[in-house]
Amino acid sequence: MSAYKYVYWFKRIRPNSYKPVILITGCASGIGLELAKVFTRVPNYRVVITARKGSIEKLHSLFPASQNIRVYELDITDDVSRKQVVGKICSEWEGVDILINNAGISYRSVIEHMTSKDESLQMATNYFGPMSLIRAVLPNMRKKGRGKIINISSVSGMLAMPTMSSYSASKAALEGASEALWYEMRPFGIDVSLVQPGFIHSESFKNVRYTERGRQSEDGNDEYSQFYKSMRPFISKLMGLSRTPAESVAQLILLVVQTERPPLWVPAGFGAEFFYYLRRLMPRRLLHPLLFRFLPGVRHWGEGFSRKRKTTFWDL
Numbered sequence: 001m002s003a004y005k006y007v008y009w010f011k012r013i014r015p016n017s018y019k020p021v022i023l024i025t026g027c028a029s030g031i032g033l034e035l036a037k038v039f040t041r042v043p044n045y046r047v048v049i050t051a052r053k054g055s056i057e058k059l060h061s062l063f064p065a066s067q068n069i070r071v072y073e074l075d076i077t078d079d080v081s082r083k084q085v086v087g088k089i090c091s092e093w094e095g096v097d098i099l100i101n102n103a104g105i106s107y108r109s110v111i112e113h114m115t116s117k118d119e120s121l122q123m124a125t126n127y128f129g130p131m132s133l134i135r136a137v138l139p140n141m142r143k144k145g146r147g148k149i150i151n152i153s154s155v156s157g158m159l160a161m162p163t164m165s166s167y168s169a170s171k172a173a174l175e176g177a178s179e180a181l182w183y184e185m186r187p188f189g190i191d192v193s194l195v196q197p198g199f200i201h202s203e204s205f206k207n208v209r210y211t212e213r214g215r216q217s218e219d220g221n222d223e224y225s226q227f228y229k230s231m232r233p234f235i236s237k238l239m240g241l242s243r244t245p246a247e248s249v250a251q252l253i254l255l256v257v258q259t260e261r262p263p264l265w266v267p268a269g270f271g272a273e274f275f276y277y278l279r280r281l282m283p284r285r286l287l288h289p290l291l292f293r294f295l296p297g298v299r300h301w302g303e304g305f306s307r308k309r310k311t312t313f314w315d316l
């Protein structure tokens with residue numbers, strides 16, 4: 001992560017009297033909360049900290065309103081809520097200069113257990129909501145001829161894993177749209193970056209969502225039970241082993257904000273770098289069989305529920 005600091009040091013923007021307005025989504029916990037702490041400590045910005053209703057009280061007490069700080073309620077999936085927040089910022093501080101789309105949810109579910117409602121919520125939170133917010137803030141940025149859109153993606157946006165299809169799809173969609181936006185906004189002087197955390201050392205895995213059938217499957221003994229029983233401890237172990245805390249992702253995002261013309265892709269942490277190069281350098285024919293072999297207990301997945309064809313490493 002620190003490599004970013006040295007590679008892009010010459011592009012650091014010098015602070016001046018102008019205080020850009022930063023809007024951060026999903027500040028109730030994890031990376032969002034750390035972002036709120038990091039940006040409120042730096043006097044060069046006016047910071048709008050947002051979260052859903054249930055966490056607003058907590059954030060008001062952590063970050064009392066001041067000349068440079070506002071705490072607003074924002075549900076990223078709610079059109080009215082998005083319009084209200086952007087409207088308030090426009091009337092008070094002439095609009096948003098830097099948008100950090102951080103809010104996100106993640107389902108742990110095999111595709112067969114997802115419902116249309118679950119898929120919609122996943123996409124509304126991780127893709128449609130951030131896109132609508134981008135549309136709401138762009139006119140002001142274009143007029144000013146400067147601005148930054150920073151979307152928090154994930155390694156899952158480039159490398160999918162079993163039981164995380166919907167999450168991966170939402171992040172892949174965010175990645176695709178951000179790449180197109182990068183081209184569209186360059187002529188207007190607006191930077192677009194995708195920060196891609198790998199596994200973060202945090203308790204965020206506790207916030208993962210289950211579908212009704214997924215929960216029953218994990219607690220029971222059906223054709224998918226072993227998938228859930230293996231993947232849940234595997235992911236929490238990887239997060240526990242990770243040496244990248246949410247705070248260092250927030251520090252990296254501060255550097256991205258302070259960089260003139262930051263890159264489109266910013267991997268956050270060793271895991272993100274590792275999977276990035278693995279995906280790009282390893283031949284596809286080898287990548288999936290290899291990763292499949294490393295999935296915990298994969299030999300027993302679906303065992304007893306299917307007349308499974310015997311496969312060897314090279315058949316996959």
Ligand SMILES: NC(=O)c1ccc[n+]([C@@H]2O[C@H](COP(=O)([O-])OP(=O)(O)OC[C@H]3O[C@@H](n4cnc5c(N)ncnc54)[C@H](OP(=O)(O)O)[C@@H]3O)[C@@H](O)[C@H]2O)c1
Pocket residue numbers: 025026027028029030031032051052054055074075076077101102103104105106125152153154155196197198199200201202204205207239246
């Ligand atoms: N943790 C990781 O290992 C990891 C890895 C790769 C990418 N990421 C990405 O990093 C971002 C932050 O994740 P995190 O690890 O900090 O997880 P987290 O602790 O679960 O934080 C997610 C935040 O998003 C908020 N949120 C969820 N739905 C929302 C909505 N409809 N409107 C507004 N806010 C909403 C949550 O608020 P509530 O408390 O109200 O639900 C929570 O504060 C996400 O986009 C995630 O996909 C995380």
